[in-house]
Amino acid sequence: MAEKKLNLLADFPSVSAQQWMDKITADLKGADFNKKLVWKTNEGFNVLPFYRAEDIEGLQTKDAAPGVFPFVRGTKANNEWFVRQDIVVESAKEANAKALEVLCKGATSLCFILKKEDLSPAYIATLLENIQAECVELNFRICVNAAAQLATILTDNFKAKGYDVKKLQGSIGFDPINRMLQAGKELTKEEIVAKAKGLIEAAAGLPFYRVIAVNATTLNNAGAFVAQELGYALAWGNEYLSSLVEAGVDTSLAAKKIKFNFGVGGNYFMEIAKFRAARLLWAKIVDAYQPECRVADCKSTVNGICKCAAKMRIHAETSIFNKTIFDANVNMLRTQTEAMSATLGGVNSLTVLPYDVTFKASDEFSERIARNQQLLLKEESHFDKVVDPAAGSYYIETLTNEIAAQAWKLFLEVEDNGGFYAAVTSGSIQQAVKATAAGRLKSVSSRREVLLGTNQFPNFSEVAAAKVQIETVEDCGCTKGTEKLLPVRGASEFEALRFATEKAAKRPKAFMLTIGSLAMRLARAQFSCNFFACAGYEVVDNLGFATVEEGVAAAQAAGADIIVLCSSDDEYAELAPAAFKVINGKQLFVVAGAPACTEDLKAIGIEYFVNVKTNVLETLKTFNSKLGIN
Structure with a gap:
């Protein structure tokens, strides 16, 4: 038996796509395949329930190699990435102490967020004291007007310390277009190009520093879908690249100075595919400029054209859009899957935002958890040991191709209309x-996009208003200057409902009047409890009542504001009118479900029904209004 080996090809004969479809069709028992099993993405393409080898025949992505043009499988021959932590610098000495601490705890990349008024050689010297710049990626964010000065100071600082500049990696986040989007700043294209060119000249002594940033995280956090973020990011990058080339900057140098910062959301496989598609498309864009190689004996040169210039440098940051204040520990699960998407997708560096970033300044504990999420992927899951493990997956290769096609279409639309600056x-x-x-x-x-703990399965007893220590930035609606694009969170309106409930003089109580069919009343009571708990209401579930009179009496004795009838569709025709009559307007009356007799029930005055097709948010707003909660 030991010598007998399993031959999968022999023991499991091939099955054609048509055979699969025949089996699926039979199992659906007449249901529409497209409606039941095919879903349409925000990008506009369909995702099928299964894929086969023939689905990726002819795709150029499947035959690519890691570190080789067009870099769909990564720009490097390994999957190592930098574990980044951002530090807002209020005091150079304190920021330096924190930087040294987090480096000892696993971070391999730092981003210092500086104030331009603090900038000086002495300030930077204090900030970087005892930090070995050859061993860590150093990134800096500062006002666009001070970026060139910062580059000069850094160059002088590193030169004075005797560093080998070829070992220095990092970036300066110069992105005036992002400033326009976030702050409504009005900048001319001429001054943007002049400042960018000056910065590149000032950073000449830092050959591997990327000093022009494309902050597509702004698009991601504002709610953009995957292909939209990518398509606009490409146009954004091309705006800088084409403008610099026109201003006389060497094409290869200009391309090598651009760094892309992407958000990474919760759509696991789509995000993996996004990063693969991003590298592929950016490589094609840069290659179209035919950048000449300026490095002697470069092994990546093809007919004198620099292929290295086409390598996209990607930093990823977990998204804000799907993060919540209530049940905030779930944010750790969200950021973990996002970190997996980014690292499997081959990013160069990653910031995992702490789970409490939505409601307060993160502390040592939450920052430690965020760092360790990446360290676990490296040290225990060995994500850094395998390059592009998604390669060859029929599903992900198809997603990569589809996202690339949609993003490219959007990129061309922006270019045809004058470019990204004009569009902004x-x-x-x-x-x-x-x-x-x-x-x-x-x-x-409407729960078509689920945020666990917020619009589905909330923590019934949680209160959170007191823990919020930061104010939400909202667009004032002012039209002066460039239109702003601010962060959006999917949970914010549900959170507003719960905060209103917390402030109310009396917490509303929803009472489940369970009666009739055991299975249906239990299922509908559970659904309704979750439904009303999304607004922070107190919910009272019950095992069941013998009569509606008994149930209504119990609800009124409990001080209920809302009575929810939970039974079967067949029984509602009799039970709902009876309960409605006994309640006699003293409480709001709700029927859980969408029975065939709905119109008949409405005809006698029953207004409220909750079911899977109900818009949860709008319905709960209605109940808040009825109960005098604002």
């Missing part, structure tokens, strides 16, 4: 992303 100044980018965000918020309100 006209407000078309902001309007498109806001429209997408509105659609996603609607999906959250």
Whole structure:
């Protein structure tokens, strides 16, 4: 028996796609395949329930190799990435102490967020004291007007310390277009290009520092879907690249100075595919410029064209859109899957935001957890040991191709209309992303997009208003300057409902009047309890009552504000009118479900029904209004 080996090909003969479809069709028992098993993405393409080898025949992505043009499988021959932590610098000495501490605890990349008024050689010397710049990636964010000065100071500092500049990796987050989006700043294209060119010249002594940033995280946090974020990011990067080339900057140098910062959301496989598609498309864009190689004996040169210039440098940061204040520990689960998507997708560095970032300044504990989430992926899951493990997956290869096609279409639309700068100044980018965000918020309100602990399965007893220590930044609606694009969170409107409930003089009570069919009353009571708990109401479940009179009496004795009838569709025709009559308007009356007799029940005055098709948010707003909660 030991010598007998399992031959999968022999023991399990091949099954054709048609055979699979025949089996699925039989199992569906007449249900529509497309409606039941095919779902349409925000990007506009369909996702099938299964894929086969023939689905990826002819795709250029499947035959690519890691570290080889067009870099769909990564820009490097390994899957090592930098574990990054951001530090807001209020005091150079304190920030330095924190930086040294987090480096000892596993971080391999730092981002210092600086104030331009503090900038000086002495300040930077204090900030970087005892930090070995050759051993850690150093990133800096500062006002666009001070970026060139910072580059000069860093160059002088590193030169004075005798560093080998070829070992220094990092970035300066110069991104004036992002400033326009976030702050409504009005900048001319000429001054943007002049500042960018000056910065590149000032950073000449830091050959591996990327000093021009494309902060697509702004798009992601504002609610953009995957292909939208990618398509606009490509146009954004091309705006900088083409402008610098026109201003006389060497094409290869300009491309090598651009760094992309992407958000990473909760759509696990789509996000993996996004990063693969991003590298593929950016490589094609840069290659179209035919950048000449300036390095002697470069092994990546093809016919004198620098292929290294086409390597996209990607930093990823976990998204804000799907993070919540209530049941905030779930944020750790969200950021973990997002970190997995980013690292499997081959990013160069990653910031995992702490789970409490939505409601307060993160502390040592939450920052430690965020770092350790990445360290676990490296040390225990060995994600850094395998390059592009998704390669060859019929599903992910198809997603990569589909996302690339949609993003490329969007990129071309922006280019045909004058480029990314023109689109930002006209407000078309902001309007498109806001429209997408509105659609996603609607999906959250109706539970088509689930936020666990917020619009589905909330913690019934949790109160959270007291723990919120930061204010939400909202767009004032002012039209002066460039239209802003601010972060959006899918949970914010549900959280507002619960905060209103917490402030109310009396917490509303929803009482489950369970009667009739055991299975149906239990299922509908559970559904209804979760439904009303999303607004922070106290919910009272019950095992069952013999009569509606008994149930109504118990509800009124308990001080209920809302009575929810939970039974079967067949029984509602008799039970609902009886309960409605006994209640006699003293409490709000709700029927759980969508029975065939709904119209008949409405005809006698029953207004409220809750079921899986109900818009949870809008319905709960109605109940808040009825109960005098604002």
